[in-house]
Amino acid sequence: MNIVALAYPGFTLLDLIGPYTTLAELPRARAAIYWKQPGEILTDSGITIMAQRGFEEVPEQTAVLLVPGGGAGCRALLQDQEVLQWLARVGRSAEWVTSVCTGSLLLGAAGLLEGYRATSHWSAREDLCHFGAIPSQGRYVRDRNRLTGGGVTAGIDFGLALAAELAGEETARAIALGIEYAPAPPFEAGTPEQAGPETVARVLAKINSR
């Protein structure tokens, strides 16, 4: 069961690590991180990770294509034909075409979400219209074999839901226990409604300054 995860300069590491951790635990899973070529990738938190494989090494059968989001790094890729063509090629034959956060914009730009309901980071959800997708609210949204997660930390809920689809709920529950996933936020501020207009304005200003 090949898990093909994209990484790229400036992507948000937590978008990827949440679901990667859950999916890599699955029986028979072979997960790897892909970029144009193997080597160092600087993520938007300042941490550098290694892409293990280059675009030409993609396996013949892909169970999951997983695309994380990011800020400026993600927007730059919306114009990168090499990346979009690779995503389109892998996505056409993958059993599951998935994303976390603004990764759904990349799936959209690659033509993989036309006519599909999908979600994204709350600040970017409506941008999915530009690609013929139907923006939908939800911690994660499934439409046929497309599964898209909301912003950053939604990747953990998304990853466990996908693990249940791939290997059954009992296995996914064991993974949830292994990563002690019984969240208890110290305050409720994870959605625009919970956070309130002042905090929303503050966060949007920060996002737009990047």
Next chain:
Amino acid sequence: MNIVALAYPGFTLLDLIGPYTTLAELPRARAAIYWKQPGEILTDSGITIMAQRGFEEVPEQTAVLLVPGGGAGCRALLQDQEVLQWLARVGRSAEWVTSVCTGSLLLGAAGLLEGYRATSHWSAREDLCHFGAIPSQGRYVRDRNRLTGGGVTAGIDFGLALAAELAGEETARAIALGIEYAPAPPFEAGTPEQAGPETVARVLAKINSR
């Protein structure tokens, strides 16, 4: 505000990335990943990250010492005097001495939890007794300037609580909105009580086989 995060071979990447993402967002934060020497570190999910600095580069003033957990990689370090002495030295002067998951065992082995209440991954919490700590239940546990998180995903709740301590709740709420932290687990199985005895036995067998 220096955030000094330890990494080591076989550590659990998600333990670190949750809080690292929240803390690196703080105003004036300077976060970096330390190991004996800079360079590649293979984590327990199979992803390789780069340690940015070596042990001798630690800053004079440390706001937060952050230690992630892991399986066999963590247990190996419990006997590594170079690591334990470094942790003791940094921890003695750090404003906050913190851990996620089994990282608290390393703090304990370095003598930093004697007489403190602390937590860990549910499967390792009672082991804290060996180091003179007082095992306590909680998604995260604060005792004076020690803040220890539970297993893996507890690092996000822990990181937001610590962000609020360091920079105030308004800033921490903005970070929570930025990472869309409104968790919605697809099923409740993140604690031994929620998961039930069969799933607990399955996960313990897997942990002990590593």
